[in-house]
Amino acid sequence: NLNKSTILRLARYLRVLQKLKSLGFVKVFSNNLGDAIGVTPAVVRKDFSIINIPGNKRGGYNIDTLIELLSNVLGKNQPHEIIIVGCGRIGSALMEYKEFAKEGIHIAAGFDVDPSKVEPKAGIPILDVKEMPAFIKEYKITVGVIAVPDTAAAQVMEQMVNAGIQGILNFAPVELKCNHKGCLIHNVNLSLEIENLFYLVKLADRL
Amino acid sequence: NLNKSTILRLARYLRVLQKLKSLGFVKVFSNNLGDAIGVTPAVVRKDFSIINIPGNKRGGYNIDTLIELLSNVLGKNQPHEIIIVGCGRIGSALMEYKEFAKEGIHIAAGFDVDPSKVEPKAGIPILDVKEMPAFIKEYKITVGVIAVPDTAAAQVMEQMVNAGIQGILNFAPVELKCNHKGCLIHNVNLSLEIENLFYLVKLADRL
Ligand SMILES: NC(=O)c1ccc[n+]([C@@H]2O[C@H](COP(=O)([O-])OP(=O)(O)OC[C@H]3O[C@@H](n4cnc5c(N)ncnc54)[C@H](O)[C@@H]3O)[C@@H](O)[C@H]2O)c1
């Protein structure tokens, strides 16, 4: 009964609740949450019943309780370890990005094929990509980022998935598809985001 | 009758059609397009009627004709000029990204506050950010990318929008909202994408 769209809604409720908490709210009703993410209160209550959060139509839900229950269901209470493969411009921007830590995302290591980028003693170690499969297995890394040139991407994905990676954020401009069962790839496509901005700007001009 | 979700569907049809064309297809039916983007054939036909593409249930649509009509409606036949503000790791990765040109996205210039990054004679010129408002007005730039640190983002957005920018792709970890009418901001949030991968990997483990 838990499926992909439910999980992604639960993640959105959690982010809304964290924002409400930071604004000083203590309670919330299902219609507030519903409005915030664009679903009906009935959907919110159904989602909460799936994860055994007791219904509370009159008094509303306690925000801290919801945050704790949702964080547990979503596995947010342990650090999420990732690796970055390809430590060029995009890869190093991600390694420097301070916001990941706030979300519980921790970069265990970076990997590169260029010896001038390898730095095992750095705060976040950058290792030779030859060491990647052993590292993934030893530290049981399940999610990684591909930030290598397009020519290297498919082979790097293969190595990652064979070593046990189950979720990949891919920046290289090749549409990677996982032929393994149990492997998710999200292809980042900034061209698409920029093109959509042009279409929506043009639409706004028309109206 | 043209609205945001219709425009984004039209953009998705266009990408599917370009892919089909590259695979050698000549004709397509509304149910093929519907399946490809997850809507019913009736929605496809309604979308096409909004932009005056004549219905053709029996013979299917000619792909080249559809591509041409959709490209016109979406304004894809002129190059889409953008500026990049902040030419550090992320900004320079975008300036080097070869795929933008394939989508008709052309970077007119980059801007930075750091004199060591300014390079007016480069292939894609990098100029002092002081010159940005005049540049935007002179070249009528409507879309830009914010790739500066979080402390600079709000002020940079202000300068861009006052000079005429209508669509912004924002990488800085501050949620920018546009108070001008007619200004769209898309906040890129890679933490969110990575967290969603963890949730979906965890879900896949459960099933
Ligand atoms: N998706 C988007 O919208 C978007 C935007 C910009 C860049 N990109 C893409 O992101 C990728 C990275 O861009 P960049 O500007 O950081 O490139 P870059 O050249 O600066 O970095 C690539 C790094 O990968 C390393 N590398 C190459 N082969 C490797 C391998 N087999 N294993 C490990 N490391 C390897 C290189 O040594 C280099 O450090 C490119 O594929 C680029 O096209 C995507």
Ligand SMILES: NC(=O)c1ccc[n+]([C@@H]2O[C@H](COP(=O)([O-])OP(=O)(O)OC[C@H]3O[C@@H](n4cnc5c(N)ncnc54)[C@H](O)[C@@H]3O)[C@@H](O)[C@H]2O)c1
């Ligand atoms: N959204 C995400 O998921 C994500 C991921 C990584 C980085 N980031 C963010 O993207 C931004 C850029 O990251 P980066 O690693 O490229 O940083 P960077 O420090 O390498 O680059 C920032 C650049 O902006 C320039 N700059 C500063 N103030 C400016 C101003 N007022 N006008 C013009 N230029 C100015 C700097 O001189 C520098 O060249 C940061 O805000 C970072 O937090 C976001």
